[in-house]
Amino acid sequence: MTVPEVDQSVAAEAAPAPVGGVLEGVQVSCWFGARKVLEGVDIKMDAGVVTALIGPSGCGKSTFLRTLNRMHELVPIATLAGSVLLDGHDIYGAGLRLTEVRRRIGMVFQKPNPFPAMTIADNVAAGLRLTGRKVRDRDDLVETSLRRAGLWNEVRNRLGAPAGGLSGGQQQRLCIARSLAVSPDVLLMDEPCSALDPTSTRRIEETILELKDQVTIVIVTHNMQQAQRVSQHCAFFLAAEDEPGRVIEQGPTEQIFSDPHDPRTADYVNGRFG
Amino acid sequence: MRTTGPEGSVTSDVPEAGPRAEEPRKLEARLTDADRFYRAFVAAGAGTTLVLITLIGLFLLTGAWPALKTSGFSFLTTLTWAPDGEPPKFGVAAMMFGTFVSAAVAMLITVPIAVCTALFINEYAPRAVRRSLTSLVDLMAAIPSLIFAIWGLFFLVPLLAPIEDWAVAQFHGWLPLAEASATGGSLFNAGLIIACMAIPITTSIIREVLAQAPRHECEGALALGGTRWGMISSVILPFGRSGIVGGSMLGLGRALGETLAATLILSIAFEIKPRILENGGITVASGIAIEFRDAQELGLSALMAAGLALFLVTFAINLLAALVVNRSPAGARA
Ligand SMILES: Nc1ncnc2c1ncn2[C@@H]1O[C@H](COP(=O)(O)OP(=O)(O)O)[C@@H](O)[C@H]1O
Numbered sequence A: 001m002t003v004p005e006v007d008q009s010v011a012a013e014a015a016p017a018p019v020g021g022v023l024e025g026v027q028v029s030c031w032f033g034a035r036k037v038l039e040g041v042d043i044k045m046d047a048g049v050v051t052a053l054i055g056p057s058g059c060g061k062s063t064f065l066r067t068l069n070r071m072h073e074l075v076p077i078a079t080l081a082g083s084v085l086l087d088g089h090d091i092y093g094a095g096l097r098l099t100e101v102r103r104r105i106g107m108v109f110q111k112p113n114p115f116p117a118m119t120i121a122d123n124v125a126a127g128l129r130l131t132g133r134k135v136r137d138r139d140d141l142v143e144t145s146l147r148r149a150g151l152w153n154e155v156r157n158r159l160g161a162p163a164g165g166l167s168g169g170q171q172q173r174l175c176i177a178r179s180l181a182v183s184p185d186v187l188l189m190d191e192p193c194s195a196l197d198p199t200s201t202r203r204i205e206e207t208i209l210e211l212k213d214q215v216t217i218v219i220v221t222h223n224m225q226q227a228q229r230v231s232q233h234c235a236f237f238l239a240a241e242d243e244p245g246r247v248i249e250q251g252p253t254e255q256i257f258s259d260p261h262d263p264r265t266a267d268y269v270n271g272r273f274g
Numbered sequence B: 001m002r003t004t005g006p007e008g009s010v011t012s013d014v015p016e017a018g019p020r021a022e023e024p025r026k027l028e029a030r031l032t033d034a035d036r037f038y039r040a041f042v043a044a045g046a047g048t049t050l051v052l053i054t055l056i057g058l059f060l061l062t063g064a065w066p067a068l069k070t071s072g073f074s075f076l077t078t079l080t081w082a083p084d085g086e087p088p089k090f091g092v093a094a095m096m097f098g099t100f101v102s103a104a105v106a107m108l109i110t111v112p113i114a115v116c117t118a119l120f121i122n123e124y125a126p127r128a129v130r131r132s133l134t135s136l137v138d139l140m141a142a143i144p145s146l147i148f149a150i151w152g153l154f155f156l157v158p159l160l161a162p163i164e165d166w167a168v169a170q171f172h173g174w175l176p177l178a179e180a181s182a183t184g185g186s187l188f189n190a191g192l193i194i195a196c197m198a199i200p201i202t203t204s205i206i207r208e209v210l211a212q213a214p215r216h217e218c219e220g221a222l223a224l225g226g227t228r229w230g231m232i233s234s235v236i237l238p239f240g241r242s243g244i245v246g247g248s249m250l251g252l253g254r255a256l257g258e259t260l261a262a263t264l265i266l267s268i269a270f271e272i273k274p275r276i277l278e279n280g281g282i283t284v285a286s287g288i289a290i291e292f293r294d295a296q297e298l299g300l301s302a303l304m305a306a307g308l309a310l311f312l313v314t315f316a317i318n319l320l321a322a323l324v325v326n327r328s329p330a331g332a333r334a
């Protein structure tokens, strides 16, 4: 890694936390092999705003999310069209390095995926080693990240214990802390609470609300109440039979839930299908 | 907790719990007939293996007894091999030394190459050639060692001769490893050929294990901005540690017992010397193969003793490997 980046990270450590980046999907379409699963998605995800992606299973929410930090291309048969802009720069262009794109746009997965053989502290700091960065005070970074993820008080006395011993909800917050430790501008979350109990879910929702002014957050969720509690912007995805998924409607969360323009949106948010 | 029979009498088989249950109770379960049958079947298989190993060990021990009684402790320290001489004088020291050195050379070459090849096939090779590379490696694992030995003797060793001679000319005098009066039939070359034999099977096993690394953990590493190498070092290698040890042990087993390569390559010499590039050496396996024809009564027994020593060493190394595997954090993962 180059020297300027190291300086940058040290500077980011000293300065107040980043206020997030603006992420914008422009006419994004996706294919798996010959099958088109997503068509013409335009969504602007603003800084300081939590964007929720909702819709029935299989309509392409995860696929869209994975195009936003270039995880989509890890599937061998996957292709895409359109572009994704981070603060106005195309993340699929030659201007940004792939690893830099993924560092700046973090991701929390549906299934918690800490590195089980590493200790809790090593998990949080794993991104540093992976991205070849150095910080002056590693312990401080571990503590700050765990605090921001709302996990510090529960693990402060066992930072050296293996991460595999944490509960599901704790593991998920550890994954959030791990993502935050590399100071991302955007955090993508794919149904982060779907495998968790109600208490852990509430803790993560609180975490999201605390983080929202520091990082741009995009969350996929099947839980309508959760979308209303945590998000300010909401996009409804739907795929008709044998057709690719599309965004049917998007707007302020309030309006999507109280006064949707499209009858299909109304049906979905009121639990009449999906 | 008491169940009551139809007539109101107590017919429970629920054990009486003490006032405070402080001791764990005994657990019992009634198995189905099918379960019992398969358990017996599988146990019989495991038992056969154990009996076989014990029988082999006993056979070697009884065969080796006369020789061991004659030589006593000097069996471990003597270099020369003249069991049918007058007086008999023999020991495994030189053979063991040669076995360890050639095996060490072989493993030092095999393990890095096998791990790199496995990682290349799994993580770097273009998808189109991955399948063919995998089958190629598996195919190479099936080539008889005789082919490798002949190829090594007539192609690789002559090819390397100028390089080895150059290395000796450059470094002799201050690096005992590189001193040699003549090169070619050395322990180093034997180890090299053994490595060629061990690489395919070791690679095949390690590749298979590394391919099982959990994909969602790999994605977690990449999503943090990790490079491919970062993902390999933080997820794939820790996950595959026990598999790498296991695959290497199979390779090492092959290296310790390899007879043909050592017999063909080595210029026979019963001695211990650090000059591994120099002609001359002997291993237990090649020693047994070479001395077998001319062995008389005590000679045969002495060869059995050498075999027993190799048997025990192999056993010990595998036990050690099992310990390493069980101790590793990857082995402890849920
Ligand atoms: N790896 C894959 N290979 C092939 N098809 C896939 C793959 N992942 C997802 N799909 C297909 O893409 C469509 C959208 O999937 P996904 O984005 O996971 O939906 P959602 O997250 O909204 O439930 C589905 O029809 C699914 O079958």
Ligand SMILES: [Mg+2]
Pocket: A061, A062, A063, A190
């Ligand atoms: Mg999904």
